[in-house]
Amino acid sequence: MSRNAYHPDRRTLLRTAAVGLATSLISPRLFAQDKASEALKSLTGGVAPIGKAERADRLARAQKMMQAAGIDALLVEPGASLIYYSGIRWRRSERLTALVIPASGTPLVVCPFFEKPSIDESLSVRAEVRVWQEHESPYAPIADYLTVKGLAKGRIGIEETVRYFAVDGVKAALPAATLVKDPVTRAIRMRKTEAEVALMQTAADVTMAAYRWTWPQVKAGMTPADIGALMSAATKQLGGQVEFNLVLLGEAAAYPHGSGKPQTVRSGEVVLMDCGCTVEDYQSDISRTFVYGAAPSAQQRKVWNDVSEGQTMAFAAAKLGVPAGSVDDAVRGWYETQGYGPDYALPGLSHRTGHGIGMEGHEPVNLVHGETTKLDIGMCFSNEPGLYLPGVMGVRMEDCFHMTAQGPAWFSRPPVSIEQPIG
Numbered sequence: 001m002s003r004n005a006y007h008p009d010r011r012t013l014l015r016t017a018a019v020g021l022a023t024s025l026i027s028p029r030l031f032a033q034d035k036a037s038e039a040l041k042s043l044t045g046g047v048a049p050i051g052k053a054e055r056a057d058r059l060a061r062a063q064k065m066m067q068a069a070g071i072d073a074l075l076v077e078p079g080a081s082l083i084y085y086s087g088i089r090w091r092r093s094e095r096l097t098a099l100v101i102p103a104s105g106t107p108l109v110v111c112p113f114f115e116k117p118s119i120d121e122s123l124s125v126r127a128e129v130r131v132w133q134e135h136e137s138p139y140a141p142i143a144d145y146l147t148v149k150g151l152a153k154g155r156i157g158i159e160e161t162v163r164y165f166a167v168d169g170v171k172a173a174l175p176a177a178t179l180v181k182d183p184v185t186r187a188i189r190m191r192k193t194e195a196e197v198a199l200m201q202t203a204a205d206v207t208m209a210a211y212r213w214t215w216p217q218v219k220a221g222m223t224p225a226d227i228g229a230l231m232s233a234a235t236k237q238l239g240g241q242v243e244f245n246l247v248l249l250g251e252a253a254a255y256p257h258g259s260g261k262p263q264t265v266r267s268g269e270v271v272l273m274d275c276g277c278t279v280e281d282y283q284s285d286i287s288r289t290f291v292y293g294a295a296p297s298a299q300q301r302k303v304w305n306d307v308s309e310g311q312t313m314a315f316a317a318a319k320l321g322v323p324a325g326s327v328d329d330a331v332r333g334w335y336e337t338q339g340y341g342p343d344y345a346l347p348g349l350s351h352r353t354g355h356g357i358g359m360e361g362h363e364p365v366n367l368v369h370g371e372t373t374k375l376d377i378g379m380c381f382s383n384e385p386g387l388y389l390p391g392v393m394g395v396r397m398e399d400c401f402h403m404t405a406q407g408p409a410w411f412s413r414p415p416v417s418i419e420q421p422i423g
Contacts, residue, residue, distance in 0.1 A: 040209070040213055040234055041238070042238060042239035043205055044202060044206065044238075044279055047239075047279060048198075049199075049280040050280065050281070052087075052124050054193065054195055055084075055085065055086065056125055058084060058085055059101060059107065059125060061188055062074065062101060063101065065183075065187065066103040067103050071103060071184065072102065072154030072155050072156065073100055073102045073103065073154060074100070074182055075142075075158050075159060075162055075166070076100075076159045076162070077159065077162045077163065077166060078097055078098075079161055080189075080360050081161065081185050082099055083359065084189055085101065085107075085125070086099050086107070086109065087123060088119060090119065092163070095115075095138070096138035096166055096169070097110065097111040098110050098111075098138075100142055105149070106128055108128050109123065109128070109130070110129075110131075110142055111132075112132060112134070113131040113132065116131050130145065137173065139170055139173035142170060142174075143174050146174060146177070151177075152176055153177060155177070156177050157180055157184060158182055160182060189359070190356065190358075190365065190376075190378070191377065191378035191379060193378065196282060197380070199280050199281070200282045200358070200400070202279045203240060204286065204400065204411035204412045206235060206239060207276060208412050209234070211273070211275070213234045214230045214234055215421075218265060218271060219265065220264075220266065220267060221264050222265045224258075225247075227247045227271070228245035228246075231245045231247075231273070235275075240284075243277050244274075244276055245273070245275045246258060246273070248263070248272040248274075249265055249270075249272075250266060250269040250393065251393065253270050253272035253388075253393050253396075254392060255388070255394070256351055265293075267292060267293035267294050268292070269292060270291055270292075270300060270393045271292050272287065272396055274396065274398065281359050282359060284400065285361055285398060285400060286399060286412050287386075287396045287398030288415065288423075289304065289395045289397060289421065290418070291418065299392075306395075307395045310334070310335060310349070311414050312414075313334055314327050314383045315408055317331070319408075320407065321374050321375065322374065323371060323373065324373050324374070324375060325368060325370050325371035325372065327354070327367040327375075328367050328369050335349055336348075340387060343369075346389070347390065348387060348388070349386060351386070352366050353367040354366065354383050355367070356381055358380055365379075367381055375403050380400060380402040381400060382398050382399075383398065384396055384398035397414055399411065399412045399413065
């Protein structure tokens with residue numbers, strides 16, 4: 001799902017809260033006492049992380065694309081793209097650590113002197129590492145490296161998340177260089193390899209197993225935090241790293257990222273759960289909606305069935321070579337025939353049909369009106385055409401899929417009915 005102004009970074013907030021709650025609210029005896037816990041065995045023991053050979057291949061593909069695009073070097077800061085290319089897992093701070101990928105030859109890693117041993121621990125590609133001392137400019141090693149390569153006047157691509165102060169520093173150190181938007185990294189990351197798809201499949205399997213265990217544990221009077229703690233504890237026992245658990249109850253489910261009002265589970269009201277985990281850097285994102293403790297009302301059943309049909313239509317519309325936006329258009333057009341909308345108006349589908357996913361929960365491209373990027377093999381998306389009725393309820397089912405040579409393939413299969421809401 002997307003973010004809004006009320007919840008500017010739900011994944012960070014929910015991940016932090018969930019881990020703490022899983023520790024403080026869930027007793028180990030809960031697992032010992034419940035027979036369902038017998039199924040909570042790690043699913044990640046045999047998982048193969050991304051290896052050195054694949055990272056080397058990523059660099060080779062990036063360099064080939066750079067040459068075709070007339071880019072002489074790329075600058076990458078810590079984050080998903082740095083892990084993607086180099087394996088380096090590092091935090092961002094005011095002290096610059098960066099990767100410079102030339103269009104040919106060995107990359108450069110620049111970091112503070114005292115951080116080099118830590119950087120070396122996760123560096124998993126062949127690279128030159130240069131350090132800078134606390135009183136020195138971190139941009140001097142970059143300028144020296146590119147100058148020796150004859151690239152001081154070249155075109156330097158800036159990965160899209162690089163912070164302004166780093167761009168400004170490189171510009172000052174290389175005044176004759178031309179700094180441009182990186183046209184390579186997203187294009188490569190957007191198309192997942194078999195190894196990446198396999199990790200995303202495992203992450204989805206973990207989340208679905210956690211759902212199957214958590215759903216029967218939901219009881220009247222529970223809060224979103226209570227349910228989220230159950231989901232987090234199950235996810236961890238299954239071998240996943242908790243990424244986020246969003247739980248919306250009753251009327252709060254009408255607002256895609258929730259409400260600050262107190263909520264508890266009540267008979268006859270909907271429970272909407274949006275949860276995900278990470279396995280070896282790759283994420284899942286799955287939503288489920290069910291009615292607690294009573295038969296669904298006619299309205300609940302209709303909205304649930306309409307969302308289910310919306311998911312089916314989106315999946316069917318996701319064909320190789322079609323614009324990503326056409327998937328959103330197909331769903332939204334049908335919803336309008338059912339009385340929702342029009343467009344993004346409520347009651348209806350107030351957000352995009354889906355987003356890209358991989359190492360980050362939200363990646364380009366999106367399944368949203370006007371997106372012209374064509375669907376290609378290896379692209380991965382969420383499929384979540386939720387319907388929201390302000391003041392009443394909301395329903396969202398979300399399952400991710402990846403594009404294959406034969407068309408879309410599910411990571412997790414949508415539920416078949418409101419009576420069997422997990423799948």
